[in-house]
Amino acid sequence: QVQLVESGGGLVQPGGSLRLSCANSGVSLEYYPIVWFRQAPGKERERISCISGGDNRVYYSDSVKGRFTVSRDKSKNTGYLQMDSLKPEDTAVYYCATDNILQCGHTAADYAYWGQGTQVTVSS
Numbered sequence: 281q282v283q284l285v286e287s288g289g290g291l292v293q294p295g296g297s298l299r300l301s302c303a304n305s306g307v308s309l310e311y312y313p314i315v316w317f318r319q320a321p322g323k324e325r326e327r328i329s330c331i332s333g334g335d336n337r338v339y340y341s342d343s344v345k346g347r348f349t350v351s352r353d354k355s356k357n358t359g360y361l362q363m364d365s366l367k368p369e370d371t372a373v374y375y376c377a378t379d380n381i382l383q384c385g386h387t388a389a390d391y392a393y394w395g396q397g398t399q400v401t402v403s404s
Contacts, residue, residue: 281306282393284376289398296366296402302359302376302395310334313384314352314359315391318372318400325375329361330384339384344370366402373397 288300302314311333319325329350330339338350349362359376375398377391385391 282309282312282378284378284393284395286374286376286395286398289374289400291401291403292366293404294367294402297362297364298366298400300361300363300374300376300398300400302361304357304378308354309352309357309359309378310354311382312378312380313382314350315377315384316350316361317375317377317388318370319375320369320372323372325388326372327386327388331359332384333382337384363400366400368402370400371402372400374400 282304283306285303288298292298313330313332315330317325317327328341328344329348331350331352347365352359376395378393379391
């Protein structure tokens with residue numbers, strides 16, 4: 281089974297860093313993509329990064345490219361989103377998601393399994 285548990289959000293100053301984790305205690309996610317979305321108040325959910333299953337190809341939206349790094353640790357069955365050079369506009373609730381589809385889907389509807397969400401606030 282898949283049950284994703286997120287951790288690592290919080291309050292950080294502009295320019296700071298956070299690392300989000302997305303852990304599954306059930307089936308191995310090695311061949312599942314792990315995608316990261318975020319949703320700011322009053323805005324649509326935005327796909328910002330993904331790491332595919334198997335070959336671990338990575339994807340970044342233009343809004344986070346060069347600042348965020350997606351990865352996974354197979355031994356811990358956990359995905360990570362390292363966020364550096366954070367900006368106030370990165371403030372949002374961040375969600376990880378997955379499904380048994382190997383490659384990264386483009387929309388939220390492609391994923392059946394979601395983490396609970398974690399708040400990231402970037403403010404001085």
